[in-house]
Amino acid sequence: MEDSLPASIFDVETPCLLVDIDIVKKxxxxxxxxxxxxxxxLRPHMKTHKTVEGAELMTNGTKRKIVVSTLDEAIFFADNGFEDILWGSPIVPGRISKRLINLCNKLEEFHVMVATLVGLEAILATPLNEGKKWSVFLEIDCGYGRTGCCWNSEEIISICEKIKQSNNMIFQGLYTHCGNSYSPDIETKNSIQQTTFDRLIDVKSKLSGLGLECKTVGCGSTPSCSKPIECLSNLTEMHPGNYIFYDYMQVLANSCDFEDIACKVATTVVDHKPEVQTLVVDCGWTAFGLDAPHDQFKDAPLGQAPIVDHPELRMFSMTQELGKLKAAEGEIDYSKYPLGSRLYLYPWHSCCTTCAHPFYYVHSGEKIVGKWRTTRGW
Known part of the structure; x- marks a missing residue:
């Protein structure tokens, strides 16, 4: 039997992750x-929170049309009644497992993603149950340089010819992640969105000329979908994920304001070190993560997120279970932070921070109103 919930955000054991349900819903x-x-x-991405409760809110209660980052997430959401799930990570031969095949056979709509001819051929060589076909998205790299078939690559033609000849798959369309839209500069962000859209449409037209129609043309990242330019209305889907919680990086990327950040890490002051002008808390990288600022945010203060309601402090270093805070300017006034007092840290990157926690305490105002448990693993 699970223990009763703490009464308020001041009663939780630290470190722990707090989720403001009112901000999440908004x-x-x-x-x-x-x-x-x-x-x-909207096909929201589940990777930031990995919870049933968050997924229900993001899908407006429909429990349909989601993207996941791991096979574990796909199975978790399928087991909890979700359908129309896209595993948004490229298939290669070594990833076609019994778990994947079972999930394809179980769900009416489960989609995989290919980015290479090798990945496609692995699918072609793997039969499903009688009457079942692989449902396939082609991932396109529109300039981000992560995964996907380069938008102007000749390999796209080879992949599409194979798809046309196949009798064991259904082609859904195109998918791209414009992660390069994480920029603090609005003009740069808008230019990246426009380029991404133009290149996607170019690929769609090329495929149409080959006799292969794209039912879906999907693009997304939280910065682009939080501040979309007009041309994105010509897409069929958008698939952001981080927006459920947001974080300090999204603030710097002009995706949101501080009041839109829905999660924070509660931590306790455990030591004063005036000889080195340091305040020590019980939140290290195991509870906060070590995701560093991207190049475009290299000028972020000390490379770490600020402390809620304490702009005078900055986290500047972490060990496994401890964090070291310094004054943003001048010296620390230790009388403001008694030993045993609480501080709350904005995550730099909430996707990274949430993965450190097996559950989140959900609160409305100061009152704890629930506990969300996550799925973990791959």
Whole structure:
């Protein structure tokens, strides 16, 4: 039997992750409304929170049309009644496992992603149950340089010819992640969105000329979907994920404001070190993560997120279970932070921070109202 919940955010054991349910609901509804206004479907990404409760809010209660980053997530959400799931990570021969095949056979709509001819051929060589076909998205790299078939690559033609000849797959369309839209400069962000869109449409036209129609043309990242330019209304889907919680990096990327950040790490002051002007807390990298600022955020203060309601402090170093805080300017006034007092840290990157926690305490105002458990693993 699970222990009773702490009464308030001041009663939790630290370090722990706190999720403000009121901000979460606002963030989710805002994205739902934005996509509806734009006339595109929302396929939210689950990787930031990895919880049933968060997924229900992001899908507006439908429990349909989601993206996941791991096979574990796909199985977790399928077991909890979700359908129309895309595993947004490229298939290669070594990833076609019994778990994957079982999931394809179980769900009416489970989609995989290919980025190479090698990956496609691995699918072609793997039969499913009678009457079942692989449902396939082609991932396109529109300039981000992570995964995907380069938008102007000749390999796209080879992949599409193979798809046309196949009788064991259904082609869904194109998928791209514009992770390069994480930029603090609005003009740069808009230019990346426009280039990404133009290149996707170029690939779609090329495939149409080959007789292969794209039912879906999907693009997304939280910065682009939080501040989309007009052309994205011509997509069929958007698939952001981080917006459910946001974080300090999204603030710097002009995706949101501080009041939109829905999660924070509670920590306790455990030591004063005036001889080195340091305040020590019980939150190290095991509870906060070590995700460093991207190049475009290299000028972020000390490379770490600020402390809630304490702009005078900055986390500047972490060990496994301890964090070291210094004054943003001048010296620390230790009388403001008694031993045993609480501080709350904005995550630099909430996707990284949440993965450190097996559950989140959910609160409304100061009151703890629930506990969300995550899925973990791959």
């Amino acid at each position: 963030n989710c509804q805002t994205m739902i409304d934005r996509c509806k206004t734009m006339g595109v479907e």
